[in-house]
Structure formats: C-alpha cells, structure tokens
Amino acid sequence: xxxxxxxDKPARQLxxxxxxxxxxxxxxxxxLVHSLSPAEIGNLLExxxxxxxxxxxxxxxxEDDGEVLVHVGDEVRESLIADxxxxxxxxxxxxxxxxxxxxxxxxxxxxxxxxxxxxMDRENRERLEQVLSYEEDTAGRxxxxxxxxxxxxxxxDVVLRYLRxxxxxxxxxxxxxxxxxxxxxxxRISLQSLLTHESSTPINELIDDEQxxxxxxxxxxxxxxxxxxxxxxxAPVVDDGNILLGRIxxxxxxxxxxxxxxxxxxxxxxLDDEEDLFSPVRRAFRRRLVWLGVNxxxxxxxxxxxxxxxxxxxxxxxxxxxxxxxxxxxxxAGTQVLALMVRGLALGQIGATNIPVLVWKELRIAWIIxxxxxxxxxLIVLLWFHDWRLSLVIGSALTINLTFAAxxxxxxxxxxxxxxxxxxLSGGVILTTITDVMGFLTFLGLATLLLL
Amino acid sequence: xxxxxxxDKPARQLxxxxxxxxxxxxxxxxxLVHSLSPAEIGNLLExxxxxxxxxxxxxxxxEDDGEVLVHVGDEVRESLIADxxxxxxxxxxxxxxxxxxxxxxxxxxxxxxxxxxxxMDRENRERLEQVLSYEEDTAGRxxxxxxxxxxxxxxxDVVLRYLRxxxxxxxxxxxxxxxxxxxxxxxRISLQSLLTHESSTPINELIDDEQxxxxxxxxxxxxxxxxxxxxxxxAPVVDDGNILLGRIxxxxxxxxxxxxxxxxxxxxxxLDDEEDLFSPVRRAFRRRLVWLGVNxxxxxxxxxxxxxxxxxxxxxxxxxxxxxxxxxxxxxAGTQVLALMVRGLALGQIGATNIPVLVWKELRIAWIIxxxxxxxxxLIVLLWFHDWRLSLVIGSALTINLTFAAxxxxxxxxxxxxxxxxxxLSGGVILTTITDVMGFLTFLGLATLLLL
Numbered sequence: 001x002x003x004x005x006x007x008d009k010p011a012r013q014l015x016x017x018x019x020x021x022x023x024x025x026x027x028x029x030x031x032l033v034h035s036l037s038p039a040e041i042g043n044l045l046e047x048x049x050x051x052x053x054x055x056x057x058x059x060x061x062x063e064d065d066g067e068v069l070v071h072v073g074d075e076v077r078e079s080l081i082a083d084x085x086x087x088x089x090x091x092x093x094x095x096x097x098x099x100x101x102x103x104x105x106x107x108x109x110x111x112x113x114x115x116x117x118x119x120m121d122r123e124n125r126e127r128l129e130q131v132l133s134y135e136e137d138t139a140g141r142x143x144x145x146x147x148x149x150x151x152x153x154x155x156x157d158v159v160l161r162y163l164r165x166x167x168x169x170x171x172x173x174x175x176x177x178x179x180x181x182x183x184x185x186x187x188r189i190s191l192q193s194l195l196t197h198e199s200s201t202p203i204n205e206l207i208d209d210e211q212x213x214x215x216x217x218x219x220x221x222x223x224x225x226x227x228x229x230x231x232x233x234x235a236p237v238v239d240d241g242n243i244l245l246g247r248i249x250x251x252x253x254x255x256x257x258x259x260x261x262x263x264x265x266x267x268x269x270x271l272d273d274e275e276d277l278f279s280p281v282r283r284a285f286r287r288r289l290v291w292l293g294v295n296x297x298x299x300x301x302x303x304x305x306x307x308x309x310x311x312x313x314x315x316x317x318x319x320x321x322x323x324x325x326x327x328x329x330x331x332x333a334g335t336q337v338l339a340l341m342v343r344g345l346a347l348g349q350i351g352a353t354n355i356p357v358l359v360w361k362e363l364r365i366a367w368i369i370x371x372x373x374x375x376x377x378x379l380i381v382l383l384w385f386h387d388w389r390l391s392l393v394i395g396s397a398l399t400i401n402l403t404f405a406a407x408x409x410x411x412x413x414x415x416x417x418x419x420x421x422x423x424x425l426s427g428g429v430i431l432t433t434i435t436d437v438m439g440f441l442t443f444l445g446l447a448t449l450l451l452l
Numbered sequence: 453x454x455x456x457x458x459x460d461k462p463a464r465q466l467x468x469x470x471x472x473x474x475x476x477x478x479x480x481x482x483x484l485v486h487s488l489s490p491a492e493i494g495n496l497l498e499x500x501x502x503x504x505x506x507x508x509x510x511x512x513x514x515e516d517d518g519e520v521l522v523h524v525g526d527e528v529r530e531s532l533i534a535d536x537x538x539x540x541x542x543x544x545x546x547x548x549x550x551x552x553x554x555x556x557x558x559x560x561x562x563x564x565x566x567x568x569x570x571x572m573d574r575e576n577r578e579r580l581e582q583v584l585s586y587e588e589d590t591a592g593r594x595x596x597x598x599x600x601x602x603x604x605x606x607x608x609d610v611v612l613r614y615l616r617x618x619x620x621x622x623x624x625x626x627x628x629x630x631x632x633x634x635x636x637x638x639x640r641i642s643l644q645s646l647l648t649h650e651s652s653t654p655i656n657e658l659i660d661d662e663q664x665x666x667x668x669x670x671x672x673x674x675x676x677x678x679x680x681x682x683x684x685x686x687a688p689v690v691d692d693g694n695i696l697l698g699r700i701x702x703x704x705x706x707x708x709x710x711x712x713x714x715x716x717x718x719x720x721x722x723l724d725d726e727e728d729l730f731s732p733v734r735r736a737f738r739r740r741l742v743w744l745g746v747n748x749x750x751x752x753x754x755x756x757x758x759x760x761x762x763x764x765x766x767x768x769x770x771x772x773x774x775x776x777x778x779x780x781x782x783x784x785a786g787t788q789v790l791a792l793m794v795r796g797l798a799l800g801q802i803g804a805t806n807i808p809v810l811v812w813k814e815l816r817i818a819w820i821i822x823x824x825x826x827x828x829x830x831l832i833v834l835l836w837f838h839d840w841r842l843s844l845v846i847g848s849a850l851t852i853n854l855t856f857a858a859x860x861x862x863x864x865x866x867x868x869x870x871x872x873x874x875x876x877l878s879g880g881v882i883l884t885t886i887t888d889v890m891g892f893l894t895f896l897g898l899a900t901l902l903l904l
Contacts (some may be wrong), residue, residue, distance in 0.1 A: 010800025348462025
C-alpha cells in the first residue's frame, strides 16, 4: 500500500495544489501547474471542484490552454470554455493541430470557429473543413492532414536533403509515405531505414507496401483495433480511391482505448463517460433520474410478480425472508456471464458459430453451481426453518433461476448487439429484470404448488 | 448497424474460419491464418472452442508461434502450451525479444527456460536474468534492454554512420539515448532531429534532457499514465543511480491499458481478466463459486434483517411486495456513485481535500432524487394499495436508503483503496450489502413503527 501511494503522482499533485490553494498562495500553484504537461493539467482540473478549478485554470500558461482543452472530458471542457472570453478562446485554439482543432470544434461557439478559420491560410482552412466533413468517431475525424510524402523515383540522399530543408516533422512521424503522381498511397518508409541505409539507395527498395492503409470512414473502434493488432505508431488514411488524405497517430489511439474502457465501466451504471466528477447537482440529477426511473419501472415489474403470491406469503412468511436470496443470486450469476460476453463481443470473439458452445458451457456451469449452492442454501434453510420441503423448494428455485441467468447472460447482450444497441449500457438492467422476475416466480410458484 | 457489422473484421474472420473448419478444408484455414498478424491470430484462437482451437493452432506458421503466445490471455496461453512438445516450445520462444520472453517465462516449463537460456549468448542471458529479477507489473519487467546509445562528444554525422553500421534498430525506436561514460542517462535525441539537422551539428545541441526517465521499480500502471500524459512512443528506464537499463515502448503500454480496462469491467463481476471464454467447466465453476458464495453470505445477512420483521409482514403482506423496490433502488443509485468514484480513484483525481465536496454533492443529488422518485413511488403505491401511510413510509424509506447509497458509494471505494484493496473488485458487493440491509431495515422498521 505504501508502495502504491508513493507512486500515486496525480493524487500527490492534487494534495500539493489544494494545500497551496487553501493557503491562498498562488505562486506555488502557478509553479506546479507550469511544471506539468497539458494532459496532467487536464487531469488535475478534473479533480477540482468548480471554484478551485476556475482559479487554477486562470493560472495555466495561455500557451497550454488549447492542449489542456483537448485533454479533458466534454463536461469539464464546457465549464472551462465558459470561463474564457472570445479572444482568449481564439488565442488558445488557433495554433492547435488540425485533428485537435476538429476534436474541439463542436464545443466552441460558432463565432470562435469563424474567427479561427479566417485566421488560417487557405490550405489549412480547406484541410480543417475536410476533416470536419467526416462524422465523429471515424478515421476521417481523427486524422491529421499534415503528412510527409515522397515520390518513388528518388534516393535516400534526396529524401534526406528534402527532410532537412523541410525542418521539423509532424509529431510521431515514424514513417514517411510514398505516393504516386495522383497522390495515391503506395507504401511507407520508416525513418529507421532512411537512417540505416546508404544514401545512394533507391527509395523503392525501402518501401513497405504490405501494411494496409486505413479507410476514411472506418470507425474509431476499428482504427484502435488495427493499431493494437499491428503495433503501429502511425498509419495513413486514404479515401475510396486510395488517395492519401492524412495520418492517424498512436497518441489519439491511446485516448480512444482509454475512452472505450471508461465507457464500458460507466455505462453499466447508466452514466456518460464524459461526466464531470463535480458536475452541477441539477445536471447530474437529471441524468441519473432517467436511469433510476427505468430501474424503478423494472422493480415494479418484479413487485407485481410478488403481488400475485400475497396469499402464499400470508401463510408462510418465511418466503418473504428468503425470496430476495433466490432473485439476487440469479442476478449475480447472470452478471458474471454478461461481463464475459460483453468483453467477447467487444473483441469480435463471438459469432453464430460459437454461441451454441458457449450456451452449453454456461448451462453446465449453472447446473453444477445450482447443485452446490442449492444444496448449501437448502441445508441452511433446513437448520433455520426446520422444513425440508421449504429447503427443496428454495434449492430447486435457485437452480432454475441460475439456468435463466445463464441463458440471459448469453442471449441478452448478443441480441442487443444484433439490433445495434450497446450491450454494456442496457444489458445489466434487462438481465437483472429477468432474474428478479424469474427468481420470484419460480420460488413463490413452487412454494404455492408444493407447500400449501 | 449494417455499418457496425461491416467493419467487424474479427467477427468476419471468425465466421470464415469456422465455415472452413466445419467443411474440413484446412487449406483455406491455413491461408487465412497466414494472412493475419500474431495479435489477430491470438484473438481468433481465443474465440474458438478447445477442439477447433487445437486444430487452428497446429496450422499457425511456427515462426509466429512465439508472438501469438505473447498476445493471448494467461488461460488460453496455458491451453496452447499444453498442445506443444518441448522442442516446439523452445523453437517458438527462443527468438523472441527479451521483454516478451520475460512476459512468457512464468508459463513455460523450467526445462524450456533452461534450454533457452543455454542457447543464448552471455550478454542476452544476463539481460534476461536481469529483467526476470524484477517483480511482475513493474517497469523492470516491461523493459527491453536492447537500446541504442551514443555519447555526448560527437556529431550528427558520426551518429548516422554508427547507425548505418549497426543496421536494423530495435522496434519502435523514435529516440536514441545519450549516456555518460558510466552509462548514466543524460537525455534523448529524436530520429527526426538526426534527419533534419546538418551532419556537422554537435550532438549536445540536439539533446532533449527535459523528459524524465522511468525508474525501474515503478508500477505498470504508473508507466502507462506517464506515457499517456506525455504522448511518448518509448521511454528510457533507469535504476536508482540513473544508470540506463533499457526502454519501454508504446505497444506494451497499449496492452497494459487494455488489460486495465478489462480488469475493471470483469472484476466488478468477480472474474479474472485472464479468464478464457471457453475455460473448462470445472475450472470456471470453482472460480465463480467463490464469488457467488460470498454473495450468498451477504444475501443471508439481508435476509436475517427481514426475518426480524416477520410479525410485521404477516400483518401487512404488501410490505413483502414492496420491500425489494426500496432495497434495489438503493443498490442502483449507489452503483452510479461507485462507478464515478472508481474511475476518479484510478485517475488519481480523488484525495482527502475533495472528498467532503464530493460527499456533499452526492448527498444533495440523493435527496433531490429521493424527493422525485419517492413522490412517484408514493403515488403509485397509494393508487395500488390505497394507504397513504404506506406511501409515506415507502417514500421516506427510499430517501433514507438513497442517503446510505450516496455515503456508501463514496466511502466504500475510498476506504478499500486506503487499505490497499481493489475498489473495482469488492466495492459492488459491499455497497449492495449496505443498501440491501439498510433498505429492508428502514422500510420494514418505519412500517413497524408507523403502520402497526
């Protein structure tokens, strides 16, 4: 634990910063903030309540403002933008890379966008407009049009001279791209091979044309998968006619992967992954109310099942004591299957061909667990209520509900995905509704049949 | 949806492969497998049931075997290794990079490790032994000792000649490192600046000495955070004396981030992130039983609360119908708070200084939601059971339970983290135990006081 704490750098920064803010000394705050990277500043701002956030935001070096805005979640970004006047905003964003600017565009006032477009040269303006013409979460929106290209009929020496003339290369340039006269993508050449080959080597001996290019409409998810499958640092983006449009770099991909991870964890609780830890109470209330309202509806559905068995419960009150156990255990078991399935679906590992095998595996696990836990549960109930028939009923009801949990755990996410819904978002609610309803129904139903 | 499916390349590969396997034609299977990267083959093997997995594994190009083993989860890896004899294993792993070999080492039989060590030259053997001497999930274990270093008293020209002489550079080399005579880390030089500066430029004009090096004992999590904060492609690893030991590259970091994501999603359901989708029933049973057993224990705790109120329920059976609603809604609301807190803790955004603000925010949200949902719930109950006192009881009980949910949602994960436990793993069980117990207690308790 001491180990874990020692390395917890963001938490330490937060502590230092809060102490300094509380004491009212802004000098140390400014020095701390200036020593951090934009991503670190973003993380720190996200961890501050609104009043302190405003103070610290005012102390950030204006040069870093744009990069910081790129690195925070949508909700926090809105709160930061609200703190800036138009001139500050324009100054903050106008020097950003095209892909970062495109990323921010939706959150900026139209007047700011117009000003920024006006301040750009024609080439960059057209590039930005092109990037913005693609849908969010596609390769087109993620790409940076600033690429280094060479033609095939040249030598290492000529390319090296061209690079020296060009000066600085775009961030994360590990390859330069070879294009045809019509700007079609032909292949890539690594900086490494330029450095390690004799200057007289013809370029076409160094071309790697085996790596496929990314098509401009591909989804961000698909882009991330390819980067991680091929260990890419950067990849070219082409249109349907194989014309080179730009490149995507690993830093954006890392952000996609992080976002996906947070999305899965938060959407299972009905939350947005852009949610601000300190979002205003009214806003958080509205968002959570929707989710809890849906859950209230499903809870009534389960309650209406119990309602049918009032007569039975009146005669055997022990049923009321025990019924949440059967329903709850079904929910827990089903959630395990669901979690495995959601991961498998996200990785593209589940299809029509292996679902039968998965169902059969999960059913067998459910029945063995039903035997083991059903027997333990029955035994405890026997010792508690001294009624072997009640034991039999609860053990059987548990096993039946675990069966529904296994089936629901497999088929609910598969069906949601099949119809274009996000299994991580609504899978849990639907599944626990099934296990609650079936848990109450089988337990109270069996009790009515066998115990009255 | 059609869009989503079209881009679902792994699912399409799985379908093609399964069709070919089912028809018994191994030629197409072999061709498909040979066209994939090791990571893609790994993903495909993970999506196959054991019998088909063995067949496909036998068709993988032996040259790719080692890389594929690196790219699959622990459980699947075990099943693949079990299919190989000792000579195949040695051939598969002996050409791997040192960091990959270290990653596999724990899953390989000792005899295989011994053979591989014997086949290495002395330098590589010592390097592997050094990497293995660091704990798992630390920078030392992730690093590759193969680095390109230069000294400070030289020029671009000399370095370029040295690189040409050296030939191929290690994968993902975007910087070379500058070291002192005693091999202390002094800074880094980007390949870009070597390419874009005149050959007579002295090396010390190009050194970037502002980026900190990673210390060998840092955790994998901390390494990943720094890479994403600084947009690194690679970073040097040093010991306490600043001696350069190796480097870590972004591809390993992407794997860490992916693993963290899966860990959070699966551990909330009590599962291991290395779990094989098709793990043998007996094995899956044992693992899940532990988790469900814990949940059964907590369910009994909640049931024992209900048990105290048997007399009350006997008189007003409607309580049995409604009590799961109060308990369940508390669980749902608490889970939302928990999800936000787990994310905040993982990002280091939560500390002693902002917890009071968070608690106050969550309490206010809980009370507003309590008012809104409590009133709706009360109204529905009034229409259903025609008893305004029952409405009052359920509305108040809900609000009280939401209060406990808010407090539990904040303090359970913070306390778990404080004592070195993983909040994502056990937070949910503890929280829902609190909301179940408090839900039953407040609802049935208030009913006993006010309705009897």
